[in-house]
Amino acid sequence: MENQGKGKNNTNNNNNNNEERNMNNPNQFRSIANLWQQNSPLAWGEMYNEYIQYITSMTEIYKEYIKSSEKMSELYKELAVNTERMTDLYKESVKSNQRMTNHWLNKFPNPSSAKEQSREKQVNKLKDKK
Numbered sequence: 001m002e003n004q005g006k007g008k009n010n011t012n013n014n015n016n017n018n019e020e021r022n023m024n025n026p027n028q029f030r031s032i033a034n035l036w037q038q039n040s041p042l043a044w045g046e047m048y049n050e051y052i053q054y055i056t057s058m059t060e061i062y063k064e065y066i067k068s069s070e071k072m073s074e075l076y077k078e079l080a081v082n083t084e085r086m087t088d089l090y091k092e093s094v095k096s097n098q099r100m101t102n103h104w105l106n107k108f109p110n111p112s113s114a115k116e117q118s119r120e121k122q123v124n125k126l127k128d129k130k
Helices: 002-024 026-039 041-107 111-129
Strands: none
C-alpha cells in the first residue's frame, strides 16, 4: 500500500512538473494569444463583416436567378404559343393537301380501276360472243 501512495505522489509530482514545464514553454503563450486574437471582439467583427459581404453577394446572385427565371418563363410561354400556331398551320396544310389530292383523283381516274373496267368489258364481250 505504501507503494500505491508513493505512486500517487509520483504521479502528482510528474503532473506538477509538466505544468511547470508548460508554463515555461513560450509556445503555450503564443497559442493562448492566437486563441484570444481569433475569439476577440475585433476578430468576431471581421467575421461578421465577411458574413455580411457573403450574404450581400448571395442576395445579388438570387436576384439575377429570379430575373433569368422570369425570362425563361416568358420564353416558354412564347414557345407554347408558337407551337400552337405551327400545329394549326400543319392542320391547314393537311386539309389543303387532301383537297388537292381529291381534286386530282377526280380529274384523272385511277389507272388500276380503268384497267379493271377494260377487263370487265373484254369478259363481257367474250360472254356475248358465246
